[in-house]
Amino acid sequence: MKAKLIALTAGIALFSVTAHAGSPGQPYASQQHRTIKAMSADDIEGYLQGLGLGYAKTAELNHFPGPTHLRQLADELHLSAETRTRLKRIEDDMRARAQALGREIVQLEQQLDSMFAHATVNPELVRLLTRRIGMAKGELRAVHLNAHLRTRPLLSKDQIARYDELRGYGQDQHGSDMDTKGHHHGR
Secondary structure, eight states: OOOHHHHHHHHHHHHHHHHHHHOOOTTTTTTGGGSSTTOOOOHHHHHHHTTTTTHHHHHHTTOOOHHHHHTTHHHHTTTTHHHHHHHHHHHHHHHHHHHHHHHHHHHHHHHHHHHHHHHHOOOOHHHHHHHHHHHHHHHHHHHHHHHHHHHGGOOOHHHHHHHHHHTTSSSSSTOOOOTTTTTTOOO
């Protein structure tokens, strides 16, 4: 009886997992109606608004806070009026550059999509457009990372540690603390 119960439970669990996994032969089902097939509406909106889209995760998770989140947490971090003003300038500069690059990326993706939709594409055009998209995305990432780089010197090590805590990063997995430069060292 116990073996049958285990087998039944395992069968239900397996069915549940496979039912929710979707069909492996149809990973793009329903995406054929997108304006730009390779981009969701959220992706397009994020690029056009100059949002981070995870481009600065390397900085963010290595104790280099970004201006946008810092401004959101300014009260909790006890940031001075001068620091808040400087953060706003960094954020405005980052956003303007990111929006310009985002528009370029969306336009290039639209052009690539259109060429495939109208079967007017060839290997050289694909190579040209994908290189331009790649360069624009690299430039966009640099804009976001450099904003984080410009932001860090405005903060004390305690503010950085508190920021990490407020953002849910806290101590690293080895339980180490940051030194005065924000580098981790074991206890």
